[in-house]
Amino acid sequence: MRNVTKDNITDVFMGYVSQDTDPRTREIMGSLVKHLHDFARETNLTHDEWQKGIAFLEGCAAIETEDRHEFVLASDVLGLSSLVDMLHSSPEATSSSVLGPFHVSGAPALAIGGDMKRDFGGPVLLAEGMIKDTDGKPIAGAELDIWQTAPNGLYASQDAEQDTFSFHGLMTVGDDGRYAFTTVKPVEYTVPTDGPVGDILRACGRHPWRPSHLHFIVKAPGYRSLVTEIFPDDDPYLDEDTVFGVRDDLVMHYVEKPAADFPSGFEISGTVSDPYLYVEFDVTLKRED
Numbered sequence: 071m072r073n074v075t076k077d078n079i080t081d082v083f084m085g086y087v088s089q090d091t092d093p094r095t096r097e098i099m100g101s102l103v104k105h106l107h108d109f110a111r112e113t114n115l116t117h118d119e120w121q122k123g124i125a126f127l128e129g130c131a132a133i134e135t136e137d138r139h140e141f142v143l144a145s146d147v148l149g150l151s152s153l154v155d156m157l158h159s160s161p162e163a164t165s166s167s168v169l170g171p172f173h174v175s176g177a178p179a180l181a182i183g184g185d186m187k188r189d190f191g192g193p194v195l196l197a198e199g200m201i202k203d204t205d206g207k208p209i210a211g212a213e214l215d216i217w218q219t220a221p222n223g224l225y226a227s228q229d230a231e232q233d234t235f236s237f238h239g240l241m242t243v244g245d246d247g248r249y250a251f252t253t254v255k256p257v258e259y260t261v262p263t264d265g266p267v268g269d270i271l272r273a274c275g276r277h278p279w280r281p282s283h284l285h286f287i288v289k290a291p292g293y294r295s296l297v298t299e300i301f302p303d304d305d306p307y308l309d310e311d312t313v314f315g316v317r318d319d320l321v322m323h324y325v326e327k328p329a330a331d332f333p334s335g336f337e338i339s340g341t342v343s344d345p346y347l348y349v350e351f352d353v354t355l356k357r358e359d
């Protein structure tokens with residue numbers, strides 16, 4: 071088509087997509103380009119503004135490394151990651167929540183009752199619960215990949231002072247489906263703001279804070295894998311998570327208990343001398359379709 075106009079360009083684009091194109095690719099590209107064109111028409115996008123958008127993408131690409139995923143971060147702060155999570159969350163299962171850019175694969179095994187806090191300062195948190203199916207039955211052998219920041223608010227991959235797998239552990243549950251571990255109480259932290267995503271946050275007058283949380287990836291053969299997080303119910307950022315990750319069923323009460331109540335059977339049993347926090351969080355997985 072030669073006589074391309076601002077009104078027909080979207081249809082012209084679709085006309086250029088081969089009829090042999092896989093139907094889902096047609097649907098996704100058609101919709102993406104329609105919304106992109108509508109966005110430019112609706113906002114009467116100028117050349118300068120278009121150039122800023124291109125510079126943003128180039129800035130994300132320039133800062134990407136194995137440990138720095140600026141495009142993922144952009145998707146997170148724009149709410150796209152959480153929207154995709156919610157579109158595919160099953161109401162019978164525990165809600166999923168953002169993976170974020172800081173998970174390190176291949177964490178060392180953490181025994182049931184094991185400790186991730188080691189010598190780091192801060193209150194002990196004992197977390198336990200059951201990995202179960204939608205009938206409430208334990209899922210024997212489920213695998214729980216756990217990670218969080220150190221008390222300085224940094225993940226191991228962001229902090230030269232931490233070991234590669236600091237605050238990362240991989241636990242396999244037994245026949246009763248139960249997991250249990252100790253760690254340090256997670257802290258609120260800011261997502262990185264020294265790249266192009268920081269510019270977007272500032273341009274929108276938004277803060278970069280996430281409420282404190284523990285991350286889990288839960289897997290078991292025959293079940294849909296789940297990426298999720300647990301949040302304490304008293305965190306000041308619960309209602310304004312900069313990456314939109316909070317769901318009601320992921321908000322738990324952390325109970326403060328006296329040191330004398332600390333149970334036996336944990337790696338740190340017998341060494342706890344201060345009050346500690348306790349949270350119970352069961353995870354429900356849905357069978358694969």
Ligand code: BEZ
Pocket residue numbers: 143146168169170171172261262280313
């Ligand atoms: C995180 O929780 O690790 C995270 C999620 C999204 C963006 C940045 C960090």
Ligand code: FE
Pocket residue numbers: 170218219283285
């Ligand atoms: Fe996180």
